[in-house]
Amino acid sequence: MAYVTVQDLIDRLGEDEVHVLADRDRDGELDQAAIDDAAADAAAEIDAYLGKRYTVPLDATSVPRIVKRIAIDLTVYRLADIGGVGGTDPRRQRYEDAIALLKRLASGEISLGLGGDDGNGDAAGESTPEIIGDAITDENNPPRIFGRRNRSGWPV
Known part of the structure; x- marks a missing residue:
C-alpha cells in the first residue's frame, strides 16, 4: 500500500517538477506505472522500519503527516534514481534525513502519535x-x- 499519491507529489513539489521526474517518454503525460513503483518501494521501506514498532501497513485513511512526508521524499528519490534524472544533493539529503527519521521512529525515540505508541507499552510488539x-x-x-x-x- 502506497502512502503517497500523485496529488501529494504535485502539492509538495509542483506539477513541473513531478513531470520532470515521472514523464518517462516526454509526451507530457505522467508515467503512472513509474510513480506507482516508486511509491510502492517507498512504502515497503517505510513498513520495513516501522514494522518493528507499529502494525503495518498503516491505515490509509489516517496516515500521519510525518509518514506522508517521508513517503514523498523516498518516492522522489526513487523516481529520480530510476528515471535517470539523477539524485541531486538536496534529494539525496532528504532521502538520508527520511531514513534517519524512520530509524528514530522504529527505535521509539520519537513517536508517530498513534493510539498504541504513547509510551505505555501498547505499541505493536510490546507487552x-x-x-x-x-x-x-x-x-x-x-x-x-x-x-x-x-x-x-x-x-x-
Missing part, C-alpha cells in the same frame, strides 16, 4: 508491564526469584 508486589514484570522480563530483599528464593 504491558504487570506490577507484582513492588516488582514490575512483563513477558519479556519475568520477576526476579532472588533479589536484594529476598534471598530465600521465593518471590517477594
Whole structure:
C-alpha cells in the first residue's frame, strides 16, 4: 500500500517538477506505472522500519503527516534514481534525513502519535508491564526469584 499519491507529489513539489521526474517518454503525460513503483518501494521501506514498532501497513485513511512526508521524499528519490534524472544533493539529503527519521521512529525515540505508541507499552510488539508486589514484570522480563530483599528464593 502506497502512502503517497500523485496529488501529494504535485502539492509538495509542483506539477513541473513531478513531470520532470515521472514523464518517462516526454509526451507530457505522467508515467503512472513509474510513480506507482516508486511509491510502492517507498512504502515497503517505510513498513520495513516501522514494522518493528507499529502494525503495518498503516491505515490509509489516517496516515500521519510525518509518514506522508517521508513517503514523498523516498518516492522522489526513487523516481529520480530510476528515471535517470539523477539524485541531486538536496534529494539525496532528504532521502538520508527520511531514513534517519524512520530509524528514530522504529527505535521509539520519537513517536508517530498513534493510539498504541504513547509510551505505555501498547505499541505493536510490546507487552504491558504487570506490577507484582513492588516488582514490575512483563513477558519479556519475568520477576526476579532472588533479589536484594529476598534471598530465600521465593518471590517477594
